[in-house]
Amino acid sequence: MKNLTRNFCLYLFLLLPFSIFGQQQKSDFNYTSAKELLLVGKAMPGGEYFHRVDTAKYNQMPPVVKRLFTNSAGLAICFTTNSPVIKAKWTVTNSGRMGNMTGIAQKGLDLYIKRDGKWQFAGVGSPSGVSSEGTLVDNMGTEEKECLLYLPLYDELKNLEIGTTSDSYIRAGQNPFKNKIVIYGSSILQGASASRPGMAYSSRLSRSSGYNFINLGLSGNGKMEKEVADMVADIDADAFILDCIPNPSPTEITERAAEFVMTLRSKHPDTPIIVIQTLIREKGNFDRKVKKWVKQQNEAIAKQIEILRKNNVKNLYFIKEDHFLGTDHEGSTDGVHPNDLGFDRMLQKYKPHLSKILKVKFDKE
Amino acid sequence: MKNLTRNFCLYLFLLLPFSIFGQQQKSDFNYTSAKELLLVGKAMPGGEYFHRVDTAKYNQMPPVVKRLFTNSAGLAICFTTNSPVIKAKWTVTNSGRMGNMTGIAQKGLDLYIKRDGKWQFAGVGSPSGVSSEGTLVDNMGTEEKECLLYLPLYDELKNLEIGTTSDSYIRAGQNPFKNKIVIYGSSILQGASASRPGMAYSSRLSRSSGYNFINLGLSGNGKMEKEVADMVADIDADAFILDCIPNPSPTEITERAAEFVMTLRSKHPDTPIIVIQTLIREKGNFDRKVKKWVKQQNEAIAKQIEILRKNNVKNLYFIKEDHFLGTDHEGSTDGVHPNDLGFDRMLQKYKPHLSKILKVKFDKE
The missing domain is CATH 2.60.120.260 (Galactose-binding domain-like)
Structure with a gap:
């Protein structure tokens, strides 16, 4: 029995190196x-x-x-x-x-x-x-x-x-990003349809500038409600970007955009506010109703910006749709949301504006 | 009774316009x-x-x-x-x-x-x-x-x-594409990770040239087996493109690539055969084993092409990896498969070669 125990201990000892230095080391x-x-x-x-x-x-x-x-x-x-x-x-x-x-x-x-x-x-x-x-x-x-x-x-x-x-x-780690540039937007900002989380456009802007672009993208729901404006206005931001125009109806834009901007302005007298028109939906290549809708959204926001400017709102910037997704119609996943190719083209259009307004330098990617 | 029948028929007649021209028309x-x-x-x-x-x-x-x-x-x-x-x-x-x-x-x-x-x-x-x-x-x-x-x-x-x-x-419809250019390849050719079916790179090549680029992409399995070579050689093609190098091991490339090419050549004495090196895997940015593996794959195929050329195999072309996905490391979905941005950059590298070899003119997308 003693011998048996000793042999068993020896057996265990012989196994040990395999469990400790072999498999176990790898899985530890x-x-x-x-x-x-x-x-x-x-x-x-x-x-x-x-x-x-x-x-x-x-x-x-x-x-x-x-x-x-x-x-x-x-x-x-x-x-x-x-x-x-x-x-x-x-x-x-x-x-x-x-x-x-x-x-x-x-x-x-x-x-x-x-x-x-x-x-x-x-x-x-x-x-x-x-x-x-x-x-x-x-x-x-x-x-x-x-x-x-x-x-x-x-x-x-x-x-x-x-x-x-x-x-x-x-x-x-230490926060690698300085300042705070808040983007309020739609599903496109939330990240549809980037191929992976780091490809959401706010994150690409952060990595390529060192500035902290904050993602407040709300799938289908960047509709500029008053309660959301109040929350956004509470943020201690160095700039606000409103990239939500794909979501509200033309009527909602007319009813809410100026108030949204003024809610921010009331708490942030000098902070830059940048409003961006919606990209053209590729679904509207052939769907005439979609095409018209997007045109009406962009006309509605342009009108509101004009009114705000007439009312002497300073530091208010407006980026107009300018073939954000390119001209070959291949930049979307589903006719609504950019794929990574579309996002890349969109950022090539956004960056010169943001660079000039925010005095931010972007890496050439 | 007669009146009842007449009234019922009148009732049906009155309903008719709604069912035919109203709701039914929309859903018919x-x-x-x-x-x-x-x-x-x-x-x-x-x-x-x-x-x-x-x-x-x-x-x-x-x-x-x-x-x-x-x-x-x-x-x-x-x-x-x-x-x-x-x-x-x-x-x-x-x-x-x-x-x-x-x-x-x-x-x-x-x-x-x-x-x-x-x-x-x-x-x-x-x-x-x-x-x-x-x-x-x-x-x-x-x-x-x-x-x-x-x-x-x-x-x-x-x-x-x-x-x-x-x-x-x-x-x-009528087939809008002429000729037949067969591409044999990996998951990348099969379409991982294009955002939608039409963004698979073979389909993009077809649309932008009018030529019929055939997708024989095999997720993880473009390994150049003899039985597959025999099948591919049966295709009445105007050119063969082998874009399978991501899949076989360096040893498999050494053992199979020359035979694969010669199987095609034996049935197609003059048809262009184009071999493409594998793109660099973005996973290998930090994973040294992956980086080395891809390098060995590309060295192995380069060696086989050299041998085939020494053996006087004509109309054999070789496209070398040349930052197919760009230099910012953002062109992949998962470190292995291109996203649409990566595919776009890859095609910008492929097209000049294909254009020259196949005398194909691509649209500027």
């Missing part, structure tokens, strides 16, 4: 809650960690707006680590998959790492359901890496943990 | 099976209507390759109609949604209509499950329209019917 990861790291991209502090806006505080906003502000579009986690592998475990809701979004963009993760002073794409987390687990990037060196992990564009993130090898460190 | 659609129209984009006639290749005839190919050839990537239905509305009912399989594709691209439809001699985007069909129904485009005029409806990129289409108003006609 520590998971750190994203809440212990730094969240960037929020308009204001407060509220649920992964929500864009404190919807309890701004309880008077329309229910659908409050729900959309629980989506983590434009938010990112900053951290530094020397881990050669970065993994993630995350949980979203059981909402259905959208037809015009990839899973990665809707419910997934998108990692950038800084190299030579620029943010460079590193890897994605593709969702597998409500709870997902995956390797974002593998086989790196053990040098320190400054990381920026973009969160799902069209879902509420319930939990996120970042996995690093147990012999490495992970620390909250 | 005829559905035409796509099988009664013209299918374009197939390499060879025969086999299941919506399959790319007759997999029963080429039964020796690997099972996964045969399964992927049942996906309708690159196929389209040509028809003409004067209907002011175009609808569709279609059925695919119950395969799960992919993380790196939109539903529209994976399982949906994408309609183009010819305007001023060019194909212009008109609308999409977004899938809602195994069976879907939707309006592709609405509110058009009643002029005759030449239509091209692209089919799902990553699913097997089981059935497709096209709905037109009951007072309009729908007819099979």
Whole structure:
């Protein structure tokens, strides 16, 4: 019996190196809650960690707006680590998959790492359901890496943990973005139909300028309600961009746009306010009703800007539709939302205006 | 009794205008099976209507390759109609949604209509499950329209019917594309991660040239097996493009590439054969193993081309990787597959080569 025990112990000892130095070493990861790291991209502090806006505080906003502000579009986690592998475990809701979004963009993760002073794409987390687990990037060196992990564009993130090898460190990063330029907008701003979270246009603007472009995109619901104007006006912003014109009807634009602008202006006497016309919907190439509708939206906002200017509202800028998606009609995913090609062309049109108005310098991408 | 019958008939007559000219007119659609129209984009006639290749005839190919050839990537239905509305009912399989594709691209439809001699985007069909129904485009005029409806990129289409108003006609169109340029490739060719079916790069090449670029993209499985080479060699093609290098291992490239080329050459003594290096995977920005792997793949194919040229194989062309996706690292959806921005940059690199070799003129998009 003694011999048997000794043999069994020897057997265990012989197995040990395989379990410790082999398989176990490879799978030995520590998971750190994203809440212990730094969240960037929020308009204001407060509220649920992964929500864009404190919807309890701004309880008077329309229910659908409050729900959309629980989506983590434009938010990112900053951290530094020397881990050669970065993994993630995350949980979203059981909402259905959208037809015009990839899973990665809707419910997934998108990692950038800084190299030579620029943010460079590193890897994605593709969702597998409500709870997902995956390797974002593998086989790196053990040098320190400054990381920026973009969160799902069209879902509420319930939990996120970042996995690093147990012999490495992970620390909250510093906010790499300065100032605060708030963009209020439609589904296009929220990120439909970028291919992954980091390709939402506000995030592309942030990475290429170093300025903090805040994503207040509201799928189908950037309709300029008074209660939303009050919330936006509370933000301590260096500039406001209104890119919501795809959502309100021409009548709603006529009824609400001037008041929305004046609500901001009343609390921010000198802050630049930039209003952008809606892009032309590619659905309107052949659908005459859609084409007419978009024309009426753009005429309505132009008229309101004219009235505001006549009323001597200063520091008010207006960017007119100018083939934002190009001229070949290939820049959309579904006739409404830009694909990444459309977004790229749109930013080529936006940037010279924003650069001039905001005195911001964008990298040539 | 007679009076009652007369009154009832009068009642029916009074109802008639509402049912015929009112509600019924709006909802009165005829559905035409796509099988009664013209299918374009197939390499060879025969086999299941919506399959790319007759997999029963080429039964020796690997099972996964045969399964992927049942996906309708690159196929389209040509028809003409004067209907002011175009609808569709279609059925695919119950395969799960992919993380790196939109539903529209994976399982949906994408309609183009010819305007001023060019194909212009008109609308999409977004899938809602195994069976879907939707309006592709609405509110058009009643002029005759030449239509091209692209089919799902990553699913097997089981059935497709096209709905037109009951007072309009729908007819099979004529094939708008001439010649046959066969592309054999990977998931990237099959269409990952274009935003919609018509944005697969072979389809973009066809629309912008008028030539018939055939999509033989095989997700993860463009591995140049002998049985597949035999099938491809059976195609009566005007040129062959091999854009499969992302899939085989460096060893498989060394073992199979020359034989694949020579199998084509033996049946097509003078037909141009164009081999393209794999694009650089953006995953390899930080993953050193991925970066090295791709480099080895490209070195392996370069070596095989050199050997083939030394062996005096004529009309063999080689396109070298040259920042196909650009230099800002934003051209991919997941670090492997181009997004529409990446595809656009890739085509800007491919086109000058293809134009010169094939004497094809591409539209400036």
